[in-house]
Amino acid sequence: MRHPLSALLWSIVALFFQVFVLGNVQLFGYLNPYLYPIIFILWPLSWNRATGLIVAFLMGFTIDFFEHSGGLQASAATLLFMIRPWIVRAVAPRSEMESMPLTLQAMGQPKFLTYTGMSLLIFHLWLFWWEAFDFFELFSILFRSILSAGVATVLVYTIQLFSLKSE
Amino acid sequence: MGNIFRFIARYHLFLLFAVFQSVALVLTFSNRSYHRSWFWNTTQEGTATILEAYTAAEEYVHLRKTNRALAEENARLRGLVEDSKYIGTVKRGGRKDTLQQYTYTAAHVINISFHKRNNYITIDRGFLHGIKPGQGVICPTGVVGVVNQVSRHYSSVIPLLHSRTRLSGSMSKTKHFGSVIWQGGNHRRAQMLDVPRQANIQLGDWVVSDTRSAMFPSGLRIGKVAAFSLDPESQSYVVDVRLSVDFASLQMVYVIDNLLKKEQVRLEESSAQEPE
Known part of the structure; x- marks a missing residue:
């Protein structure tokens, strides 16, 4: 994702993969990991944030249409995109983050995993909370978020490993 | 006026985010009008x-x-067709009055x-x-x-399998009513609430549909009683139902x-x- 065009291409690939593959994977009734936020996780920090926010909204909204979820995905996607700089700042010291690409290669394993894991956990928590919208399901929401975010993080990490090799 | 523009220019990102969030959450909770x-x-x-x-x-x-x-x-x-039923009445020749109530579309x-x-x-x-x-x-x-x-x-x-679904069901043996809801997780397990204490529930009893909601004919299968317990507060049964429909192969x-x-x-x- 060094060029805007390649970012667009990968966004479409991620959308299709989410709707037709992950949307049909059913694991133990608890796991439904969302992988398409990988696009926002890898989105370079130096790019225009307003454009990125619009892309996040549109991607989330497209998935909402396939899942009949109103604006649930759009809400979670824009939230993740908005708070992402703070997560990066918490994980990496200020001086290096300005121009750093947010990849496994550039950040190193511990930082990249913390950044991805935190991003995906917040994303899934927000998503499952608004979906259930019930204080009595708090533990179930927490449990499902941690599981799904964990699986999604492993997937993102694996994808990063492969793209490392190909470069 | 200039102040407003300066404000917008300065906080445009956050304003955009706020607009997106409100639109998304409003759509999430007002599914109905927007779907129409x-x-x-x-x-x-x-x-x-x-x-x-x-x-x-x-x-x-x-x-x-x-x-x-x-x-x-x-x-x-x-x-179910009449031909395969035994007519138990002694009186013969009485006319049977029937009316079509339910039609089905596959x-x-x-x-x-x-x-x-x-x-x-x-x-x-x-x-x-x-x-x-x-x-x-x-x-x-x-x-x-x-x-x-x-x-x-x-x-x-x-x-x-939805947080806002409440089906009315009844115990096939004792005919006591209850509401069937799904609390997430296992797609084969649902709960039936508010079954009166008097219902003599037994494991393996069928929970079937009833006509209270005017949507289903009575007696269609919902699931089997897998477990049940008495709620001390409301003095009614909470029944675990093993759903007869496998949504994974529908x-x-x-x-x-x-x-x-x-x-x-x-x-x-x-x-x-x-x-x-």
Whole structure:
């Protein structure tokens, strides 16, 4: 994702993969990991944030249409995109983050995993909370978020490993 | 005026974010009006066409299983026609007065989820085929859900596996009522609440549909009692139900049109409004 065009291409690939593959994977009734936020996780920090926010909204909204979820995905996607700089700042010291690409290669394993894991956990928590919208399901929401975010993080990490090799 | 522009320029990102968040959350909680709009109709047609092609391939793989379920249902229907019933009356020659109450429309499931907290089903019949919101949906093995939105060729169904579904059910043996809800997690397990203490529940009893909601004929299977306990507060039973429908392999459904629904609902509403 060094060029805007390649970012667009990968966004479409991620959308299709989410709707037709992950949307049909059913694991133990608890796991439904969302992988398409990988696009926002890898989105370079130096790019225009307003454009990125619009892309996040549109991607989330497209998935909402396939899942009949109103604006649930759009809400979670824009939230993740908005708070992402703070997560990066918490994980990496200020001086290096300005121009750093947010990849496994550039950040190193511990930082990249913390950044991805935190991003995906917040994303899934927000998503499952608004979906259930019930204080009595708090533990179930927490449990499902941690599981799904964990699986999604492993997937993102694996994808990063492969793209490392190909470069 | 200049201050406003300066404010917008400075906080444009956050304002954009706030607008997106509000739009998204409003849409999430007002599913109904927005689904009915022209926008929803056209996009639903679009996404449904894609999903239909995808499902066609998947369905082919499951043909064997679907056929078997159909055959089983046919067998059961044969048992219901009058010819196969023993008429127990002694008096002969009395005329039997019958009236058609329920009609059924068969539909294919073209999209379904069952692993989320709120699940949906899309079927390939719409208002051109007489489907209307609020109609009940069943399959050969039992009750599926209720029609939610309808476009020209497609409808979306809210199945039992949804946080806002409350089906009225009854115990097939003792006829006591209760509400069947789904609390997430296992797609084969649901709960039946508010069953009175007097109901003599036994493991393995059938929980079946009843006509309180005017959507389903009575006696359609919902599931079997897998466990039950007495709620000390409300003095009513909480029943764990093993659902008879396996949503993971749902392919064909029937949408029920209750021809007498209007009459029942109108009567019930007008008697509720009557001054005391």
